[in-house]
Amino acid sequence: MYTYKEITGQGEQLQKTLEIVENLNLEIGNVDQVLFTGCGTSYYIAASAAKYFQTVTGVFASAIPASELFLHTSSCIVPGKKYLIVAISRSGTTSEILIALDHLKGHANLSTMAITCNGDTPMATAADKVIALDHISEKSVVMTQSFSNMLYGLQVFAATQVNSTHNLNELKQVPQLVADALTKEDLTKVVAEDLTKTRIIFLGSGSYNGIAKEATLKLKEMTQTECESYSNLEFRHGPISIVDETTVVILMTQLETADYDQALVKDIQKLGGRVLTIGPTPEGFEADHIINLTDEISDLNRHGIYVPYLQLLAYQRAIHLGYNPDKPRNLTQVVKLS
Amino acid sequence: MYTYKEITGQGEQLQKTLEIVENLNLEIGNVDQVLFTGCGTSYYIAASAAKYFQTVTGVFASAIPASELFLHTSSCIVPGKKYLIVAISRSGTTSEILIALDHLKGHANLSTMAITCNGDTPMATAADKVIALDHISEKSVVMTQSFSNMLYGLQVFAATQVNSTHNLNELKQVPQLVADALTKEDLTKVVAEDLTKTRIIFLGSGSYNGIAKEATLKLKEMTQTECESYSNLEFRHGPISIVDETTVVILMTQLETADYDQALVKDIQKLGGRVLTIGPTPEGFEADHIINLTDEISDLNRHGIYVPYLQLLAYQRAIHLGYNPDKPRNLTQVVKLS
Numbered sequence A, B: 001m002y003t004y005k006e007i008t009g010q011g012e013q014l015q016k017t018l019e020i021v022e023n024l025n026l027e028i029g030n031v032d033q034v035l036f037t038g039c040g041t042s043y044y045i046a047a048s049a050a051k052y053f054q055t056v057t058g059v060f061a062s063a064i065p066a067s068e069l070f071l072h073t074s075s076c077i078v079p080g081k082k083y084l085i086v087a088i089s090r091s092g093t094t095s096e097i098l099i100a101l102d103h104l105k106g107h108a109n110l111s112t113m114a115i116t117c118n119g120d121t122p123m124a125t126a127a128d129k130v131i132a133l134d135h136i137s138e139k140s141v142v143m144t145q146s147f148s149n150m151l152y153g154l155q156v157f158a159a160t161q162v163n164s165t166h167n168l169n170e171l172k173q174v175p176q177l178v179a180d181a182l183t184k185e186d187l188t189k190v191v192a193e194d195l196t197k198t199r200i201i202f203l204g205s206g207s208y209n210g211i212a213k214e215a216t217l218k219l220k221e222m223t224q225t226e227c228e229s230y231s232n233l234e235f236r237h238g239p240i241s242i243v244d245e246t247t248v249v250i251l252m253t254q255l256e257t258a259d260y261d262q263a264l265v266k267d268i269q270k271l272g273g274r275v276l277t278i279g280p281t282p283e284g285f286e287a288d289h290i291i292n293l294t295d296e297i298s299d300l301n302r303h304g305i306y307v308p309y310l311q312l313l314a315y316q317r318a319i320h321l322g323y324n325p326d327k328p329r330n331l332t333q334v335v336k337l338s
Helices: A003-006 A010-022 A040-059 A066-071 A095-104 A124-125 A143-162 A165-192 A207-223 A232-236 A257-268 A303-318 B003-007 B010-021 B041-057 B064-071 B097-102 B124-125 B145-161 B166-190 B206-223 B232-236 B253-268 B303-320
Strands: A035-038 A062-064 A082-091 A110-116 A129-132 A200-202 A226-230 A247-252 A273-280 A289-292 B033-038 B060-064 B083-089 B111-114 B129-132 B201-203 B226-230 B247-252 B274-279 B289-292
Touching: A003 A010, A003 A303, A010 A129, A010 A143, A010 A165, A010 A303, A035 A040, A035 A066, A035 A095, A035 B166, A040 A082, A040 A207, A062 A066, A066 A095, A066 B232, A066 B253, A082 A095, A095 A110, A095 A124, A095 B003, A110 A124, A110 A143, A110 A247, A124 B129, A124 B274, A129 A143, A143 A165, A143 A303, A165 A289, A165 A303, A200 A207, A200 A232, A207 A226, A207 A303, A226 A232, A226 B064, A232 A247, A232 A257, A232 B041, A232 B064, A232 B166, A247 A257, A247 A303, A257 A273, A273 A303, B010 B129, B010 B145, B010 B201, B010 B303, B033 B041, B033 B129, B041 B060, B041 B083, B041 B145, B041 B206, B060 B064, B060 B201, B064 B097, B083 B097, B083 B129, B083 B145, B097 B111, B097 B124, B111 B124, B111 B145, B129 B145, B145 B166, B145 B303, B166 B274, B166 B289, B166 B303, B201 B206, B201 B232, B206 B226, B206 B303, B226 B232, B232 B247, B232 B253, B247 B253, B253 B274, B274 B303, B289 B303
Parallel strands: A035 A062, A035 A082, A082 A110, A110 A129, A200 A226, A200 A247, A247 A273, A273 A289, B033 B060, B033 B083, B083 B111, B111 B129, B201 B226, B201 B247, B247 B274, B274 B289
Antiparallel strands: none
16 A cells, blocks of 8 residues: 555655755745645645744735636735745646646746645746655655645745744654654544544644645545534534534644633534544543644644644545545546646 | 525615615725634635735735634734734624634734624624624524625725725625526525435635635535535545535636636536536536526626525525524524633
């Protein structure tokens, strides 16, 4: 199974990604807004990376699906403002990314950067700057280590823009922490292999919401299980109406959100749902299952450690259902528009 | 059924909303970014309103779940930038909105505006400016005409900021166009009452994505049907793997997206899914069911006309399933955190 190796080999690859991005000169200069863009998994990288970038650099940042950059340009680009477009694509050949870059070519006040796992592609050629993570070479259709490495690469990119020693020091601990965390992979099996639970909800807030969206997509791609994602407290505002005994909620906790998360766990349990938390939790925190992650580094830099658990959960459920995680139904590695 | 009357009475109410907002002095002055915020349905209003506001005024605008404004303030607010926070709440009593406004009180460079269907509430008192739509008084738990009226009110607010005669003239046609459109309500029944379709996907791009999210929430709240939403072309990047004979896709078309939408319809049909389009479509456009909306006004201002169809679809399915749309499972009118 390529997919399994690709999920569990992430720690080592992150170390290489760190070295590559640290050694590039990616000074972006003065811009009014950075737009992170991609499709599918790469769009979810964009969602987390944009929140991270704005928090760390103080420059406005936003995430846009690549298709909207050319279909609805006027809703994305304000005339007269200076932009950096960060295009994200594992293959570097995604149609919408190429159409968007071509559409924006020659636009005044706009420069482009690409991040990809294939530096020798049309996207890399079209962009002004490139982060090429050529050491990531996934055979699986679904994106796993390419997700974590491109997100991590963009975090390092953000921290180096403002020479944020604090954030860089924390980010440098992530590869080892990911490798350590992966020794506890049995913890997700209890949820993954319980087929009486037919509806799975992923909750993550702030810069973790992109990861919740990606966890949902991974599970959907590999198993076609009914699943969805929300910002943690948004779940109470309507979607909670679907919770019953067939529902499991996977809640990404952060130090910043622990008190509110605890109350949410209880509300979900009252309706018959079960809750697995992933993240650091204070002593005495209660849920049906708890994967307690390190609080050695701050919420802002801990993303990479959650990701493999969420990918493993999808993989384990696929195996348990007798599906082939390497070749999911109805999907290809790259989407090309005809 | 309150809900039915509240859905079908929208045209008349929009006319009153127009008059109220036009007669308020809501000059916002110089700000660097406008943050639209709310919870659940109100957050989906925020998502559409932010795209609309930025497009029409050229001022950066973004949507944030109200909970994230106080849980992850540093990811929403850049120190030193000037903000207008637009708080959206039907009741004006939503806990997260009140906590967020209190949390941000006294923050330098920040002013606030509330839009609500109840002008005599803590939220309205806490905000610097208020759009009070007191003529909207829903008895139903789920939000229907409050969604369309608050979104429409914020569109009028945006257009008046920059004295955009073109957009105001188009917006002024919306109340009558909504009333006209509602004569074709049988068109959604063919999808709503087909119980062999157990999975419903709503697609909308750009400023219509918030409406797709709201359509999903409405159907989920009223019927607990499995449903989700995406930006149109994002659907191919993974989620399309779930399409089979049990799937219906409700695709919101726009003049700007017609060619790409047509190709997407065919890809969904190839996998066994059915497609209902809502929106203007060029002659010769093919789908399983087509609700052809007027192209008299531009994509930018047509939102209000789609909304009642999406709400009716949820209502009709609830009735067909024998549920009471006025009192959905597990929900209350207002979410209050204990």
